[in-house]
Amino acid sequence: xxxxxxxxxxxxxxxxxxxxxxxxxxxxxxxxxxxxxxxxxxxxxxxxxxxxxxxxxxxxxxxxxxxxxxxxxx
Amino acid sequence: xxxxxxxxxxxxxxxxxxxxxxxxxxxxxxxxxxxxxxxxxxxxxxxxxxxxxxxxxxxxxxxxxxxxxxxxxxxxxxxxxxxxxxxxxxxxxxxxxxxxxxxxxxxxxxxxxxxxxxxxxxxxxxxxxxxxxxxxxxxxxxxxxxxxxxxxxxxxxxxxxxxxxxxxxxxxxxxxxxxxxxxxxxxxxxxxxxxxxxxxxxxxxxxxxxxxxxxxxxxxxxxxxxxxxxxxxxxxxxxxxxxxxxxxxxxxxxxxxxxxxxxxxxxxxxxxxxxxxxxxxxxxxxxxxxxxxxxxxxxxxxxxxxxxxxxxxxxxxxxxxxxxxxxxxxxxxxxxxxxxxxxxxxxxxxxxxxxxxxxxxxxxxxxxxxxxxxxxxxxxxxxxxxxxxxxxxxxxxxxxxxxxxxxxxxxxxxxxxxxxxxxxxxxxxxxxxxxxxxxxxxxxxxxxxxxxxxxxxxxxxxxxxxxxxxxxxxxxxxxxxxxxxxxxxxxxxxxxxxxxxxxxxxxxxxxxxxxxxxxxxxxxxxxxxxxxxxxxxxxxxxxxxxxxxxxxxxxxxxxxxxxxxxxxxxxxxxxxxxxxxxxxxxxxxxxxxxxxxxxxxxxxxxxxxxxxxxxxxxxxxxxxxxxxxxxxxxxxxxxxxxxxxxxxxxxxxxxxxxxxxxxxx
Numbered sequence: 001x002x003x004x005x006x007x008x009x010x011x012x013x014x015x016x017x018x019x020x021x022x023x024x025x026x027x028x029x030x031x032x033x034x035x036x037x038x039x040x041x042x043x044x045x046x047x048x049x050x051x052x053x054x055x056x057x058x059x060x061x062x063x064x065x066x067x068x069x070x071x072x073x074x
Numbered sequence: 075x076x077x078x079x080x081x082x083x084x085x086x087x088x089x090x091x092x093x094x095x096x097x098x099x100x101x102x103x104x105x106x107x108x109x110x111x112x113x114x115x116x117x118x119x120x121x122x123x124x125x126x127x128x129x130x131x132x133x134x135x136x137x138x139x140x141x142x143x144x145x146x147x148x149x150x151x152x153x154x155x156x157x158x159x160x161x162x163x164x165x166x167x168x169x170x171x172x173x174x175x176x177x178x179x180x181x182x183x184x185x186x187x188x189x190x191x192x193x194x195x196x197x198x199x200x201x202x203x204x205x206x207x208x209x210x211x212x213x214x215x216x217x218x219x220x221x222x223x224x225x226x227x228x229x230x231x232x233x234x235x236x237x238x239x240x241x242x243x244x245x246x247x248x249x250x251x252x253x254x255x256x257x258x259x260x261x262x263x264x265x266x267x268x269x270x271x272x273x274x275x276x277x278x279x280x281x282x283x284x285x286x287x288x289x290x291x292x293x294x295x296x297x298x299x300x301x302x303x304x305x306x307x308x309x310x311x312x313x314x315x316x317x318x319x320x321x322x323x324x325x326x327x328x329x330x331x332x333x334x335x336x337x338x339x340x341x342x343x344x345x346x347x348x349x350x351x352x353x354x355x356x357x358x359x360x361x362x363x364x365x366x367x368x369x370x371x372x373x374x375x376x377x378x379x380x381x382x383x384x385x386x387x388x389x390x391x392x393x394x395x396x397x398x399x400x401x402x403x404x405x406x407x408x409x410x411x412x413x414x415x416x417x418x419x420x421x422x423x424x425x426x427x428x429x430x431x432x433x434x435x436x437x438x439x440x441x442x443x444x445x446x447x448x449x450x451x452x453x454x455x456x457x458x459x460x461x462x463x464x465x466x467x468x469x470x471x472x473x474x475x476x477x478x479x480x481x482x483x484x485x486x487x488x489x490x491x492x493x494x495x496x497x498x499x500x501x502x503x504x505x506x507x508x509x510x511x512x513x514x515x516x517x518x519x520x521x522x523x524x525x526x527x528x529x530x531x532x533x534x535x536x537x538x539x540x541x542x543x544x545x546x547x548x549x550x551x552x553x554x555x556x557x558x559x560x561x562x563x564x565x566x567x568x569x570x571x572x573x574x575x576x577x578x579x580x581x582x583x584x585x586x587x588x589x590x591x592x593x594x595x596x597x598x599x600x601x602x603x604x605x606x607x608x609x610x611x612x613x614x615x616x617x618x619x620x621x622x623x624x625x626x627x628x629x630x631x632x633x634x635x636x637x638x639x640x641x642x643x644x645x646x647x648x649x650x651x652x653x654x655x656x657x658x659x660x661x662x663x664x665x666x667x668x669x670x671x672x673x674x675x676x677x678x679x680x681x682x683x684x685x686x687x688x689x690x691x692x693x694x695x696x697x698x699x700x701x702x703x704x705x706x707x708x709x710x711x712x713x714x715x716x717x718x719x720x721x722x723x724x725x726x727x728x729x730x731x732x733x734x735x736x737x738x739x
Binding site: 020022023025026027028029030031033034041042043044045046047048050053054055056057058059060061062063064066 | 171
């Protein structure tokens, strides 16, 4: 599943990031890499969502959410 | 005791919104804009301070999350540190999100420059019940000084400068992060090769080796040496991962009681970023901002008018008593006091508008707007982030155009620059207030609102058309940090509002002052000298020339043409010009308005003409300062002139449409 399929309030762990290199690098810079824990805080109908990564909140667009493959965090 | 150095250059580096500029202001006494959203600072700024006998040059830089070379800010910051004469880096770290902030720290430590960590927002850390081990933290960061500060409360400032003066030559242990054997092995081989090629004195060998391993474009280009046998692929991923692994260890060891009280921000966000209510709430907030601007501003305005009338009367009788010639009295009273003074009476409205914007920006809500508007902006092919410059545009178009630097793609930037002038800036406010009050009585506020809304709707329509033509699509790559909500800081608000008020007063004292004098001259002279009848003046001749063009929009009076032309110097000048043109001393007062509406009404100028005038002012070229900024930011005269012509034509078409359709009704 991708982050896009995730549910509000749930925690996920990043398995892989398959997205345009320039965006991937920006995600890396904020510490969103493989194995990082991500919590979905809110989501809009257009697919943008608010996530919590390493203690800070981020708004990310639909395409980014779709590019992040995750699994449910234990 | 070591002898103190005479001069040190210090660069502030850190993540966006970690408090670099607040700290910079605290030291230098500068009043650079500060607010609670990422990306406020877009330019490098220098300032000076002293610590005991040492002079310090401080450099404020835009925030970055990493030191790669993929974004403009990153390249600017990296260049600053590597190529300029920066002696020491103050790495401003937001202690309340230590984990993410330390990633940049790790990269700075590898640069081989002295680094001092300013652990900012310690007050928030304490409020939240977290604890940071201040003895252990420097140890795991290669024994660099770590100084807790609060830039907002201005605590720890001397200790930080003390650390700078005493440790400015101490290069940190560049091997804070030790990578896996495979990578360390390759780093060693690369260092050998770099040494062979560039000599031992090549400064930061390890950093260059790491960058070569990461396949960093700039470093690879600048060091054309054969390394393919060592670097068979990019090791960027492993290097990043291992840095973060180390950071996780650091955080485990130094940070206690995490995740205690972030709930507050998330509870507010549940509503403010609600999938359905988020947008109506945002629109409500903006409506409230302008409600206060109109009502509270108008309430305060009365006092200003009384003062102005007194002043004007006193000056006139003084000048008459002093036997000053009539033309001089006319220039001072009808030209300068009428023009400049008339503009000053709008100060309360301007003050309230900027106060409201300051509160909005410093609370932390701005970044949420990007998220809330992401859907709407997506429909016109832009990300929600493009809406932030547009909000700033309600204040002033110049900083709004500059704020588009935060957008990642150049094409998106230009499209956003195209839209920002349609957001009614504070300079257009006096025009709306004056003409709405004069011609629409009790509907004045609704009329003013309608202009703001038409501006936004026009911007969105144009964006839509442009996106259809260029086939630009929103790629769904919004990415913006949502900071924690904070009670707006009184000092920040004071600086923000005062700077804007000062700008307004400066404008009144310079551009509007000059424009009023120039206008007075063109109205009182023609080729053969001073005229008694303005209709024979230069100004009238020029205004007449524009009459046929503007008459389709119901603006076919030479005075209006002239006022609009003068308005390109600054939009407030439209109002000051009306004062000078019709010799009205206190245009914003009841009497002043009655005089003006009487004169205009006598030549058939009705509320419909007034609305067409307001539409024209909303849409046409904002001002010279905006044109200059657009040129500077787009680096293109063609684009800039194209925009000016587009705005003029659009303003004419829309004003004509309003007038012609309105006349039929």
